Amino acid sequence: xxxxxxxxxxxxxxxxxxxxxxxxxxxxxxxxxxxxxxxxxxxxxxxxxxxxxxxxxxxxxxxxxxxxxxxxxxxxxxxxxxxxxxxxxxxxxxxxxxxxxxxxxxxxxxxxxxxxxxxxxxxxxxxxxxxxxxxxxxxxxxxxxxxxxxxxxxxxxxxxxxxxxxxxxxxxxxxxxxxxxxxxxxxxxxxxxxxxxxxxxxxxxxxxxxxxxxxxxxxxxx
Ligand code: ADP
Ligand code: MG
Numbered sequence: 001x002x003x004x005x006x007x008x009x010x011x012x013x014x015x016x017x018x019x020x021x022x023x024x025x026x027x028x029x030x031x032x033x034x035x036x037x038x039x040x041x042x043x044x045x046x047x048x049x050x051x052x053x054x055x056x057x058x059x060x061x062x063x064x065x066x067x068x069x070x071x072x073x074x075x076x077x078x079x080x081x082x083x084x085x086x087x088x089x090x091x092x093x094x095x096x097x098x099x100x101x102x103x104x105x106x107x108x109x110x111x112x113x114x115x116x117x118x119x120x121x122x123x124x125x126x127x128x129x130x131x132x133x134x135x136x137x138x139x140x141x142x143x144x145x146x147x148x149x150x151x152x153x154x155x156x157x158x159x160x161x162x163x164x165x166x167x168x169x170x171x172x173x174x175x176x177x178x179x180x181x182x183x184x185x186x187x188x189x190x191x192x193x194x195x196x197x198x199x200x201x202x203x204x205x206x207x208x209x210x211x212x213x214x215x216x217x218x219x220x221x222x
Pocket of ligand 1: 014015016017018059060061062078079080081082100101102166167168169187188189
C-alpha cells in the first residue's frame with residue numbers, strides 16, 4: 001500500500017552509541033525497524049517499521065535535532081547534549097529516556113594550571129555554544145575551535161588549552177593524558193518532538209510520547 005508522506009510519521013534516530021540502547025525501547029513502544037535496517041551492506045537511509053505509518057531515518061546525532069526542529073521528521077531520539085547545544089525553540093523534549101548517560105565536561109592536560117578567572121581561553125569542542133555559555137558565566141571569553149571528533153588530540157598538539165567533550169568513564173581522557181576539571185551538565189537521551197507536529201497531528205504523536213513515558217516510568221520503578 002502506498003502511503004502519502006504527509007500521513008507518515010518520520011522517526012529520527014542517531015547512528016552512534018545511543019542506538020543499541022534505543023532499539024529495545026522502541027521495540028517495546030511498538031516501533032521495530034524492518035530487516036534491512038540491520039543489513040550492513042544496505043545503503044538505505046529510510047526504513048519501514050512494524051507500524052505501517054512510521055518510518056525510521058538513521059542520521060548523525062546533531063542531524064536528528066535538525067530534522068525534527070524543522071519538521072522534516074516529527075519525532076526522534078537524541079542526547080540532551082545536542083538539545084542544549086542547539087537550543088531550537090521548535091523542539092519539545094517531553095521524555096528523559098534514561099539511556100546514553102554521560103556528562104559534558106572541561107578537560108585539560110594533567111598538571112596544567114587551573115583556568116584563569118579572567119581572560120581568554122582556547123577550547124576545542126563539538127559544542128561551541130555550550131562551551132562559550134559556560135565560560136562566559138565565569139567571565140572568561142572562550143575562543144572555540146569546532147572539531148567533530150578526537151577532541152583529545154587538540155591539547156596534545158597545541159591546538160587548544162582545553163577541550164569540552166562528553167565523558168562517561170574518563171578512560172579516553174586518561175589515555176591521552178587529560179584530566180576532567182569541570183562538569184558542565186549531566187547528559188541522557190531524550191525523546192524529542194516537533195512542537196507543531198505534536199499539536200497538529202491526529203493524536204498519534206502524543207500517543208507515541210505516552211507509550212515511551214509509560215515504558216520509562218516502568219523501568220525506573222523496576
Ligand atoms: P556522532 O559520531 O554521530 O556524533 P556519537 O556516537 O559520538 O555520534 O554520539 C551520539 C550521542 O551519544 C551523543 O550526542 C551523546 O548524547 C551520546 N554519547 C556520546 N558519547 C557517549 C558516551 N561516552 N557515553 C554515553 N553516551 C554517549
Ligand atoms: Mg562520534
